[in-house]
Amino acid sequence: MAPDPAIDAMGRTTGTITDLHRAALHDGPGIRTTVFLKGCPLACAWCHNPETWSPRPQVLYSAWKCTSCAGCASACAAVSPKSCHAVAEGTHGFDRAACTSCQTCVTACPSGALTATGRSVSAAEILATVLRDRRYYAASGGGLTLSGGEPQAQPAFTRALLTLAKEAGIHTCLDTSGHAPVRIVSELAPVTDLVLFDWKASATRHRELTGVDQTAIAAQLDAWLAAGVPVRLRCPLVPGINDDDEHLAGIAALSRRAGIVGVDLMPYHRLGGDKWARLGLEYPLAQVADAGPDAVARWRERLQRLDAVAVGEG
Amino acid sequence: MNAPIAPASCDFAFWADAAAAPGHPLHAWRRELRFSAIHQAHPVGGLEREAACISCHIANWAAPIQAGDFYAGRLDHPSIGLASESVSVGYYCHFPNLERAILAAGSEARPVLEALKAYWDLHDLVQQVRRRYSDAQRQTYPDNAQYSWGPGGGGLQGLPEAFIDAFVTTWRRPDGSADTPAPQVGFPLYRIAGTVPDYARALSLGLPGMRAEVEARRRQGGVDRFCAAILAQLDAVDALIGRYQAEALALGDATLAQVLGNVRVLPPSTLREAIQLFWLLLQATGTLNHGRMDVWAGPFLQRDLDAGLISEEQAVEQLLGAWRLMLALKNSANNRIICLGEGDHDRRASHTFTRLAIEATRRHHAKAPALTLRLTDDTPQDLIDAALACLAEGNTFPIFLNDRVNVDAYATAAAIPRELAREYFPLGCGEYTLPYRSMNTPNGTINMAMVLLAAMNHGCDPASGRRVGPDLGGLDGCATFADFWHVFTANVTFHVERLAEAQALIYQVVGADLAFPLTSYFYHGCLERGLGLIQGGIDHLGGTLEGYGDMGCADGLTALDQVFFRERACDATTLIDALRRDFAGADALRQRMLAAPKFGNDDDVADAMAARVHDLLCDTTRAQARRVGLSSYLIVCINNGYHYYFGRNTSATPDGRRHGQALSNGNGPMAGADHCGLTAVLSSMAKLRADHHAGAVHNVSVTPRLLTRERARFWPLVETYFALGGTQIMLTPVDPGQLEDAIAHPERHPNLLVRVGGYSARFVELCPELQRDIATRTLHGA
Numbered sequence A: 001m002a003p004d005p006a007i008d009a010m011g012r013t014t015g016t017i018t019d020l021h022r023a024a025l026h027d028g029p030g031i032r033t034t035v036f037l038k039g040c041p042l043a044c045a046w047c048h049n050p051e052t053w054s055p056r057p058q059v060l061y062s063a064w065k066c067t068s069c070a071g072c073a074s075a076c077a078a079v080s081p082k083s084c085h086a087v088a089e090g091t092h093g094f095d096r097a098a099c100t101s102c103q104t105c106v107t108a109c110p111s112g113a114l115t116a117t118g119r120s121v122s123a124a125e126i127l128a129t130v131l132r133d134r135r136y137y138a139a140s141g142g143g144l145t146l147s148g149g150e151p152q153a154q155p156a157f158t159r160a161l162l163t164l165a166k167e168a169g170i171h172t173c174l175d176t177s178g179h180a181p182v183r184i185v186s187e188l189a190p191v192t193d194l195v196l197f198d199w200k201a202s203a204t205r206h207r208e209l210t211g212v213d214q215t216a217i218a219a220q221l222d223a224w225l226a227a228g229v230p231v232r233l234r235c236p237l238v239p240g241i242n243d244d245d246e247h248l249a250g251i252a253a254l255s256r257r258a259g260i261v262g263v264d265l266m267p268y269h270r271l272g273g274d275k276w277a278r279l280g281l282e283y284p285l286a287q288v289a290d291a292g293p294d295a296v297a298r299w300r301e302r303l304q305r306l307d308a309v310a311v312g313e314g
Numbered sequence B: 001m002n003a004p005i006a007p008a009s010c011d012f013a014f015w016a017d018a019a020a021a022p023g024h025p026l027h028a029w030r031r032e033l034r035f036s037a038i039h040q041a042h043p044v045g046g047l048e049r050e051a052a053c054i055s056c057h058i059a060n061w062a063a064p065i066q067a068g069d070f071y072a073g074r075l076d077h078p079s080i081g082l083a084s085e086s087v088s089v090g091y092y093c094h095f096p097n098l099e100r101a102i103l104a105a106g107s108e109a110r111p112v113l114e115a116l117k118a119y120w121d122l123h124d125l126v127q128q129v130r131r132r133y134s135d136a137q138r139q140t141y142p143d144n145a146q147y148s149w150g151p152g153g154g155g156l157q158g159l160p161e162a163f164i165d166a167f168v169t170t171w172r173r174p175d176g177s178a179d180t181p182a183p184q185v186g187f188p189l190y191r192i193a194g195t196v197p198d199y200a201r202a203l204s205l206g207l208p209g210m211r212a213e214v215e216a217r218r219r220q221g222g223v224d225r226f227c228a229a230i231l232a233q234l235d236a237v238d239a240l241i242g243r244y245q246a247e248a249l250a251l252g253d254a255t256l257a258q259v260l261g262n263v264r265v266l267p268p269s270t271l272r273e274a275i276q277l278f279w280l281l282l283q284a285t286g287t288l289n290h291g292r293m294d295v296w297a298g299p300f301l302q303r304d305l306d307a308g309l310i311s312e313e314q315a316v317e318q319l320l321g322a323w324r325l326m327l328a329l330k331n332s333a334n335n336r337i338i339c340l341g342e343g344d345h346d347r348r349a350s351h352t353f354t355r356l357a358i359e360a361t362r363r364h365h366a367k368a369p370a371l372t373l374r375l376t377d378d379t380p381q382d383l384i385d386a387a388l389a390c391l392a393e394g395n396t397f398p399i400f401l402n403d404r405v406n407v408d409a410y411a412t413a414a415a416i417p418r419e420l421a422r423e424y425f426p427l428g429c430g431e432y433t434l435p436y437r438s439m440n441t442p443n444g445t446i447n448m449a450m451v452l453l454a455a456m457n458h459g460c461d462p463a464s465g466r467r468v469g470p471d472l473g474g475l476d477g478c479a480t481f482a483d484f485w486h487v488f489t490a491n492v493t494f495h496v497e498r499l500a501e502a503q504a505l506i507y508q509v510v511g512a513d514l515a516f517p518l519t520s521y522f523y524h525g526c527l528e529r530g531l532g533l534i535q536g537g538i539d540h541l542g543g544t545l546e547g548y549g550d551m552g553c554a555d556g557l558t559a560l561d562q563v564f565f566r567e568r569a570c571d572a573t574t575l576i577d578a579l580r581r582d583f584a585g586a587d588a589l590r591q592r593m594l595a596a597p598k599f600g601n602d603d604d605v606a607d608a609m610a611a612r613v614h615d616l617l618c619d620t621t622r623a624q625a626r627r628v629g630l631s632s633y634l635i636v637c638i639n640n641g642y643h644y645y646f647g648r649n650t651s652a653t654p655d656g657r658r659h660g661q662a663l664s665n666g667n668g669p670m671a672g673a674d675h676c677g678l679t680a681v682l683s684s685m686a687k688l689r690a691d692h693h694a695g696a697v698h699n700v701s702v703t704p705r706l707l708t709r710e711r712a713r714f715w716p717l718v719e720t721y722f723a724l725g726g727t728q729i730m731l732t733p734v735d736p737g738q739l740e741d742a743i744a745h746p747e748r749h750p751n752l753l754v755r756v757g758g759y760s761a762r763f764v765e766l767c768p769e770l771q772r773d774i775a776t777r778t779l780h781g782a
């Protein structure tokens, strides 16, 4: 068979990812390979993957591993006009604004306190890895999931990945915040088997909690449903933060909408807080306790009273 | 008075009689004295001495029934005895116990105990083997003291845990003090291990039937002494039953007395009688593995249930009674029960037995017995689900084996017909054998990381400078990787050959003295030939060699190829020096070594090297069988703690591993080297051939949730791995204790994966606060 030039070109499309997980069991049906794309327009207070916000590679710093050896400071001084790292009196300072992410210091750090996140890869490279687990997908009803970050923030790359996967007969899943232009939907819908659509907060509090309005997101949801792509709603719930009546009523209403095949409640836990610190960010929910089984049971009860259907736990 | 007594002139029979009195200072040693007296009374050795000694040992080993025991058969190891494998091999003496007793003894007892020690120093099997070593062997294995519990050694794995505890704590000492054994490429294990009697036949005959069969053979002539020895051992069983009956009656347990009375005179007719007779035979033979229990016990169970004699609940109680006795053997390195698998047996009974055995294992919640399921195409899903649910409760059993690969693979590896191969049975650590047909004692261990270092450094360990093998070349003399591969191959061959010779020699020395009559009786061929199982009685006398650190060794070779030979990062002296100093001041070099491709990531380069090393080791080992006169000699890649032990004293290696870090485990990737997820690990492993070795194990830690709520997602992972050629999988649920331990000792748990929000992370990489958080969460069963 002659190589299809359009497919070839898609294979050469590059994008920036933070990670690729094989044997992912929680990102859609079956055993999946999940690719985490870098770059996201939102900034949710409960984000588990804040390292995917910036579209560019970054350096993460884990203070608890640092021995204050100052190796990074001299390494950076050799490549930058002024070292971004400074160790004074046993305290390590990191001027992230000045950092170009050249990763010289990462290689120099002997204790693993500095790590890099974000690398540029081609769609073909990713597909080659994805295809290796074909047998696992076939046995479990799994496939490829694009997550992040916001995959739609790299539309060409996302489209290339989904198209190549579909061409190879692999089930595709898009995990999205929905914060992207509606027109992208028509490009992606033919190559997307399932959308995992985040539904994060009530319209009233959406901007406060996620940094953006809900309007555009709601419009995208409509577009996906209009395009006939099955949608699972994914709802991160944080006790006392976004589990207000208005939001739960919204979830319940959506759960009954045609095309929405299920709702996953994602009870909040603090396990992502660690990454905020590595990025030098303050974790806004540091004081919020985890949502235990009791909280989940109460949400389910409230949703039931609101006639929600097909509610599960993600 | 109180002058030292020469062992030859010390009359142990006299002291044994005296020690029988409860207040006597030697009373605690009465069993050992009695046994020594019998040994002493047969100066010529041979079958008569063996029969007399084993009978005494059977009585000595048996401990009184305790109230509430469901079966008679508690055990208490005497410090001196004769065992086929439960302690060491042959006539054994636990010298540390004896030496402690000598120190504590008063003036009357001390000379007798000293005479006892001197006597057993002379009758030590290991010394006999070592006296017959070649020069090369003697140089390579200069001493065994550090691997043994007595003068001359005795191996580690066959020993009951109580005996090895002291020794384990010395080699696990974290400060690396003087007790740390010297680095070594490998060492022989002096023992006979892995007998599995034909319980199905034994139970169908019963004790009277066995006796009749042996007597009939005896009348045919030519094997009189051998048959007499078997009968003597059966007499000892009979005497033991008599003693137990009296004990049961004294405890007011008429039912147990009745069960014992029945099996004394008739073949067993119920599950309880079957298990009771099985246990008596275990006591009489000293065997530690229990065979296809679904096949030999399943039909009894099914009949009892069908006849309404017992309920399923009662059946589980009866199995639990057996499980408790097995646990009391204190030997978690053995104690294997197999259920399911290919074969012509009663499927219904097998499935019923398996289901209840899983339930018993779930309730038992202990580290023995090792319930293992051989999966076939027609294994019922409900049994798999029950097994996963059992694991999810924090049990480490059942273990799963893949018959679809293993039967054919073992047929090829051991060069046996498929009909025989389908009876394969993995011994305690995973080495395949054929119950009651073949012997495959693991009699050697090889540390592949040290083989690599020796090949690089002219036969010497870099850190200590100690010679661990002959100088067959070094990295400095190699211009290309192909040159070095040649040196590496020569090193592998040298050590495998010496260990194969040691294996054959151990069989020879033991076989010259011991027939193991009753055990042999259960092995096909022995009764006809009138020969013990390692004296030519069986058709398949083979051996196995335990390989450790294979995959880390392969990663080391990949790194050498890439960083040393292709990129020319440094010269040989610099590299060896970096390893010697555990990479101190050579961080950049270590980072380059670490960055080279690693096995376990489905990486073609790393996996090709892994397959090459695996094939070299397996084929070289397999080729020894003919040379040393065994029916097969095969590698096993097992997981029993030696990778940790060897790692303690193995210098830094070119894969970037630090000095003292554990070697890679089983057939799995080096801890921490795999970073692409479970399918990648499994895909790498499935690329390794299975038809030239005798078993490889892989351990995967999982959260309990994957085995319960999410098992519909999880199980296809294992199924696909098996479909791709995987041989075996051990699923270990992560428990809070493990997480606590990982917080305290991160170096021990580099591979522990936990799910953190949207991603899975290596537990030890997380910040301390988060680790505590997760440990608490797991504790609460989330």
Ligand code: SF4
Residues within 6 Å of the ligand: A059, A075, A076, A079, A080, A083, A084, A085, A098, A099, A100, A101, A102, A103, A104, A105, A106
């Ligand atoms: S990545 Fe480069 S610029 Fe940034 S801190 Fe490290 S060495 Fe300096």
Ligand code: SF4
Residues within 6 Å of the ligand: A065, A066, A067, A068, A069, A070, A071, A072, A073, A085, A087, A092, A108, A109, A110, A111, A112, A113, A114
């Ligand atoms: S090189 Fe690493 S350990 Fe040293 S001061 Fe920098 S971050 Fe800390």
